[in-house]
Amino acid sequence: MSLSNVGSSLTGLLKAHPGLQLLVDRNCVVRADNVAADGKVKLISGGGSGHEPAHAGYVGRGMLTAAVCGDIYSSPSVTAILDCLRSVASFKDSVIFIVKNYTGDRLSFGMALERAQAAMGFENLRMLLVGEDCAIEDSNIRKSVGKRGLAGVVLVHKLLGAMAEKGCDIEEIYNFGERLIQGNFVATIGFTFDLKDDTLENIEIGKGIHGEPGVYTMKACKDFSSIIDFAIAKLTNRVSKAADVVLLINNLGGTSEFLMGIFVNSLVEKIKPVYSVRRIYCGTFLSSLNQAGISVTVLNLGYSQKILEYLDFAVNTPSTLFGKSDAAYLPISTTIYIGIPEPLVPLNISNMYTISEDLGVKLASTILNFVCEALVSCTSMLNIIDREAGDGDTGTTIGKGSGAILEQLNAGKLDLAHPRHLLQQISIILQQDMGGSSGALYSLFFQGASTVFTYPAEGNQTVSIAHWSRALCEGIDTIVKYALTEIGDRTMLDALKEGEQRLASSVSQGLPVLDCVESFTKGCEEAARKTQQMVAKAGRASYAASSATPIVYKYPDPGAHAVSIWARALFEACKQVLV
Template identity: 25%
Template sequence: MSDVKTKKLINEPEDIVAEAIEGMVLAYPDMLSLEGATGRAVVALDGPRDGKVGLVTGGGSGHEPLFAGYVGRGLMDAAAVGNVFASPSPEHIMDAARAVDGGAGVMFLYGNYTGDVLNFDMAVEECRENGIEARSIAVNDDVASAPAESAEERRGVAGNFFVFKVAGAAAEEGRSLKDCEAAARNALSRTRSMGVALSACSLPQTGKLNFEIGHDEMEVGMGIHGEPGMRRGTLKKADDVADELIDTILNDIKLSQGDSVSVLVNGLGATGQLELFILYRRVAKRLKDIGVSIHKSWVGEYATSLEMAGASISLMKMDDDLKKLLDAPCQSPCLTVAGALAPRGKHTLRMAKAAADVATIDRSQLIGDGAVTPDVFRDAMLAVAQVITDKRDWLSELDGVIGDGDHGVTMDIGWSAVRDALADVGDETISQISNRMAKAFLDAVGASTGPLYSSAFKAAGAKVENRLNLDASAMVDWIDGICSGIVSRGGAKLGDKTMIDAWSPAVEQARQALNGGADLIACLDAACIGAKKGRDHTAELESKRGRSKKLGERSIGHVDPGAASAHVMLVAMKDSIKNTI
């Protein structure tokens, strides 16, 4: 991986999302507001209203104008804004949902990525706990990322554009939640996309390219997060590239003479309209040649990947209802369709944030045996946070090879939030500290890592809720809880090339050491050895989960970054405890 640093017009990397949101709201004061305690819910000023279905989208930053650029009248009512290339957390999403609930239900629309699915599913659960009917749709329009028979595994890319427009018009028209969902699913079922990348992008926090690509190469079927594509080939002329993309789409969507489509030719961040119009020219000719008419077309940047050079093509096969909804007026920062919009209606805030229950624990009833006191445990967790910060760029580089390059950044954000949360824990028990960590990590991160480690910390805390201090057995139970919590939330299993491939052997080795009479430090040593073996073994595996799954055999030969960070965490925890007790 090249050590050349990329250049960006930013201030401090940790402030980029908050400052971008602030700038966007200031730029469009007649359309947008910022709602909720998290500062991550961008809401349409005249979108939500009583009796109307509330529409919420969301996803990682770095795709602008996706997602918040589609917040406005006749489109999305709100967007939950995540960190760069990372899903918003459930609390970010709930701030948006609370702001748009009009009593007719809430519908979530987002790209089909593990982190987004996990976080939006948790938000759906919370809505229903509050008596709010909620539905969600994971947009999966990318034909390159899975075959037709596995369409549910496909990624969401620029086709979000069409689904958002149709759903927004249906809700604006006053349709029920059921009918809004039906319209959005109809649009999704008729939308296909595929793209090509000519260069990599770089995360603002690292300033390094996510992957390397030669000056005469292109990635065909790349992901919107900067993931490498399905294959790498020699750079071709624009017409040849357009033909490859459109041929793949046409083989999947099955158009016939007399059909009508709408077209989006989308730039990925560093491709100008000069090139995009050349691509559109070829797409229009190809469609004309097979007798397919174009109902509407858009050319420009609608779903980007930071500064990636490249483009994608999206087609939506039209029917009469889709034509009506696509033609309906709307107004947002990135998309306006001319036409009269009805006067703004009344909106009453309905869904209030529930107060958190504070549990009271009788410490006299807890088991006090063990050298790991709450203070020792807290110091160990702070040591983990520091090591994750130190290893951030290395973990992101590992992720850039087979993923989107943000794992180290995401882990650092989460553990930095944990560090802040542990600044004043008072006389909390290890179980309570673990729950505090779970909330801090989830609220700060989102992504797939947020729900997974939040569930891990909660499960680990539950394993030792009868303990004041941890001995060797309880320490192994806590590590076991980390592993079982991740599995219960994410469903990964040993051999899928995930963090479980480090956590599972760590538990196994630690348990074997414990059963053999090992003391606490020896059990932690065994856990570290197991995690390292598991981490190294992931290089031999083909990815079965997450974004790297799309790479197939191309993922072999590379260590899984989640497994690497698991080993880093265990070693830091062990070293801290060993140096303290």
């Protein structure tokens, strides 16, 4: 058995702790005593493994309903999240996804939320993003990245878990959590180090929990004093001085208890003049495998008089960091097979817009063929462009997704007559077969676009170019909602948005369909070319971008260029059918 096998690790967790169930092949841990439709809000969290005991260690009475565990440092799949959701909740249940603010987690949980609402019948879902890292100044945080989610998420599990167990409704719970995070009532800063000859070396402050480099470095030192001074200065930028606070001191996984004691002693003495510390939690709450490091989280009690009440609420979870009640009544933990998911809401075409059986279906088929074949043929070129500032796999990723769509099209499995269903099918294909951030973004794009093509059943309405203009806008808005990308970030959004605006303008002027499509295509192409002069502010390429050492790009952004490729192919397909 591999030493990085997540399923094996979770099976071991269940053998040591009662009251849990493991969804086999999905790596989801759920409460065995959970009852769907019992009126209580369900809390689901998760993310990449390697942060134990987060998040599976907090599943149980008083905290999480379930946790979805991805591979090491990798976001869980949309399929796993959806299967977890349907295993613990009914359509009528209220559910909150509690998600650390990382792009992969945002996209995976966001796509699951969109699909659960649109295609599975869930009516009351929310996603709470937790980002409380205070290492980076607000002025230097790109919106497309945001504050990272760190050990403060565990306090959110604890507070919201108590509220859910007490029977609070989703509005109260969600609003409590959102204001807590957005109002800067929680702040975390962490650091890593090497210990050599009784000296702290290679000190990095603000290092990420996935091994990302620190924001600041510090010279070797003989104690924690200077590190703590720096950390306190950062914490007070978020949580005002003189506040009553709770401290959560988190071992990142590789720090000895001996050193933790020394750090806590020094921290408490130095923080006394700054905060009134009402309570201290110390332990391994959210690790980074075996990284030698520590993080400090400050929770401002001034936010709510009920915080201590919620922190004191009894829990029964594998992790004993917040205490543990009698577990004798809990059943032995078990593994279960959830099986192949069935459509929870039957496909209803009676309220879907349709396209004409002859010209419309032929046009849809031709467009898909032209677009997918063009993208597959450009695989090598897109990879070359991506190597300039990325992983060099954009072409491979997009080509893989395009090939999967072509396979389903040629097999006659795509519903070409109903745009809503077709776009949802494409969304699922890309989510399952394309992979990478591109797969998640395009999956979100098509899922968002599909929402335009449903109407109250009032007869057989057909699709116009105006519908596709609105669908394009909805798809873009869905990307922005979860990717947090803005115009000018040097991404696919720059090309898409320019094309969308020109299409909307052409439609409003009443231009012929082919002229509208040509306007869209030219807008995408021109905007894609302009990305060559932009500084990357989102995605992996943004880490290499610096105003101090500006990068001169030889190529446009690969994602934007891919948009220009399929936009041109779309226009050529329309010309062939419509002229």
